Amino acid sequence: MSQQATTPPEDAELSHLAEPEHLDYGTRPPLWLTVVKWALIALALAVLLYVAQELIEAGHWLMVILVAFVAMCILAVYSTRRAVPLKYLLPGLLFALALQIWPLIYTVSLSFTNYGDGHLISKEEAISAIEASSVRPVEGSARFSLNIAVPEGQDAATGDLTYLLTDPDGNFFAGDLEGVEPLDPATVEAGISGRITSAEGFTILSASEVNDRSADLAEFAVPTETGGIKQIGLSEAFIGEPTKVWDEATDTITDTLTGRVYVPEGANFVPQDGVGPPLPQGWLENVGLDNYTEALTNPTLRAGFIKVLLWNFAFAAITVVSTFLLGMLLALLFNDARLKGRGIYRSLLILPYALPIYVTALVWSSMFNQDFGLINSVTGLDINWLGDPWMARLALLITNLWLGFPYMFIVCTGALQSIPGEVREAAAIDGAGPFRTIRSVIMPLLLVAVGPLLIASFAFNFNNFGLVFLFNEGGPFIGGQSQVGSTDLLISWAYRLALGGTQPNFGLASAIAVFIFFIVALISYQGFRSTKALEDVN
Known part of the structure; x- marks a missing residue:
């Protein structure tokens, strides 16, 4: 007599709990839900694309790669109906990356540099700033009508200084530490004298705000191919030639008025003879473990x-x-x-x-x-x-x-x-x-x-x-x-x-x-x- 295996009644009642039901991926969601999903994905990718473009202009290529990776993750996770747990975990992971992990990495990276006041820019930018801030008027050079501004959205007391310039021919320019860029006349309003009174993308400083930043303006100049543009008073600027000139072959700066030579030392240009203060503009560089050694x-x-x-x-x-x-x-x-x-x-x-x-x-x-x-x-x-x-x-x-x-x-x-x-x-x-x-x-x-x-x-x-x-x-x-x-x-x-x-x-x-x-x-x-x-x- 053959013996047939049977399932006990109580096991049969619980058998539906032993194997989980599989999701039916064949069921299509409503059309409006699909449209909303892809609209949100497109919005997120557009924001990340804008961030990537800004980072490319700033030269932060590592961050560009990171932003591209985040965009790929969003597209891969939310464009498919699979990876359901990741759809909930990814926002938390991104916030942890942005608010916890990245600040930690950034702080550690800063600890290996001399980042601080006077050491915020590259050596090339520091040299340009030194030459531009030392300009003196060139005899017979043209004068610009001047107004001083900061980029729109920045604080007047700490924002990046910008010269709003009008040349004798009535052309409009904006000048900062990066150089001079022409302005579209359609985005500019000027007074009778030609001085710019408003410009799209900029906030013009009042006389009191300019006075508050007199120390910054004393060292500020817009670099040009032959020298720099420097402020005279509140309403004029001139094109000048630098009195401090960098020699690329010897990596030194020479003051043409005094003949003093400055050499690089400690991320600053210091007098070669050791007498006198260094030039105010320094540069950012890697110092290894010097900060840790200094603290200990x-x-x-x-x-x-x-x-x-x-x-x-x-x-x-x-x-x-x-x-x-x-x-x-x-x-x-x-x-x-x-x-x-x-x-x-x-x-x-x-x-x-x-x-x-x-x-x-x-x-x-x-x-x-x-x-x-x-x-x-x-x-x-x-x-x-x-x-x-x-x-x-x-x-x-x-x-x-x-x-x-x-x-x-x-x-x-x-x-x-x-x-x-x-x-x-x-x-x-x-x-x-x-x-x-x-x-x-x-x-x-x-x-x-x-x-x-x-x-x-x-x-x-x-x-x-x-x-x-x-x-x-x-x-x-x-x-x-x-x-x-x-x-x-x-x-x-x-x-x-x-x-x-x-x-x-x-x-x-x-x-x-x-x-x-x-x-x-x-x-x-x-x-x-x-x-x-x-x-x-x-």
């Missing part, structure tokens, strides 16, 4: 780095511990069902978290003022909170405690409400008192939920630039120096190096930012390993 070996920077690093760790650690303990204790207090009006109290406690940090930091800074601050007035003390290094650190920690405990209170309240009541009842039956229950039962369960958030809070406060800058800008500064403040964090110190000095050095600041990244990454990695061990509590 320069006595001033090294002493400042170690001092700021130690305070940075202390500030972040004390902030996290203090805000967590206060937030947890308040959460335990207001988690008691016997307390009436808990909702009102909780709402009041999160008010500091709802206020903007720039308002709170400035208010607390004024409250700590020695002469008329609220704290000294109410307590009767005469403490120089913002002038003494240790008092300033204490004041900053108190301010950050006020700002940070509501967040921990909210997080701990939610975590406490997720702990089953039976756990506490079991601890009480076993004879555990309130403090033993908190230490041995509630705290381990609480840390499972809030452990990663404590690490994130440490990383945030490690780089809490906004609070430090608004509270006292990293001060006080001791010893007659203005580089390292007593409450400076690494991030505020890097900001001061990059933007606060007379010659900002973005390359050195980027190197310090790389140090900060690795420090925070190592601490976060170790912290997440520790919090992973807490999962065994469950």
Whole structure:
């Protein structure tokens, strides 16, 4: 008798769950949906094409390749009905690339350069700027009617300067550091004297705005084949010949008026005899590990780095511990069902978290003022909170405690409400008192939920630039120096190096930012390993 295999009834009922249904790719979507899809794809590709053209004009070929790759990904993913997961993942990947990965790569790349004030352009552009800024009038040369502008959309105080010129024949031109370009008369309006009063694509500066940028204009000139175009007053410009001439064979610049020779050194042209300052226009170049070496070996920077690093760790650690303990204790207090009006109290406690940090930091800074601050007035003390290094650190920690405990209170309240009541009842039956229950039962369960958030809070406060800058800008500064403040964090110190000095050095600041990244990454990695061990509590 042959034995026939049969499927049990219960297996037959579940058999439809064993094999997933395959999508029917033969079903066509509505026509309007297809049109919308391809319209959005075309719009995205058009935007990327425009970006690529701008990058090509700027000479950023690596970015052009990256933009082309992104365009290919969009076309490949969204033009087909397959790769469904990628349709959802691709936007997130692109945003991560644009907002996380690219800034990181760009910062690292800057750390290997001397990028900073006076070192923003190539050597060829620096030579052109030096020659153009040294022009003197050529006898018998024509004069231009002049107005000064910046490209439309740029800020008048920081935008790229542009000369709007009218020659004696009535032709219109726009001149910048790249040279002179003719303007279409149809896009230009001029006054009776021929001076341009408006031009498409440009914003003309007012007399006060021109005066504010007098220092920039003193070094600005439009390069030409024979020299440059230079401003005279507010309404005229002339064609001149340079008095500083570059010799390509010897790579030197000679001042034809004084006979002084300048040689390249440290991305600047410096006097060959070593007497006198270098020429103001420098150039961007790769310096290798010099910025890292400077940060680690320069006595001033090294002493400042170690001092700021130690305070940075202390500030972040004390902030996290203090805000967590206060937030947890308040959460335990207001988690008691016997307390009436808990909702009102909780709402009041999160008010500091709802206020903007720039308002709170400035208010607390004024409250700590020695002469008329609220704290000294109410307590009767005469403490120089913002002038003494240790008092300033204490004041900053108190301010950050006020700002940070509501967040921990909210997080701990939610975590406490997720702990089953039976756990506490079991601890009480076993004879555990309130403090033993908190230490041995509630705290381990609480840390499972809030452990990663404590690490994130440490990383945030490690780089809490906004609070430090608004509270006292990293001060006080001791010893007659203005580089390292007593409450400076690494991030505020890097900001001061990059933007606060007379010659900002973005390359050195980027190197310090790389140090900060690795420090925070190592601490976060170790912290997440520790919090992973807490999962065994469950």
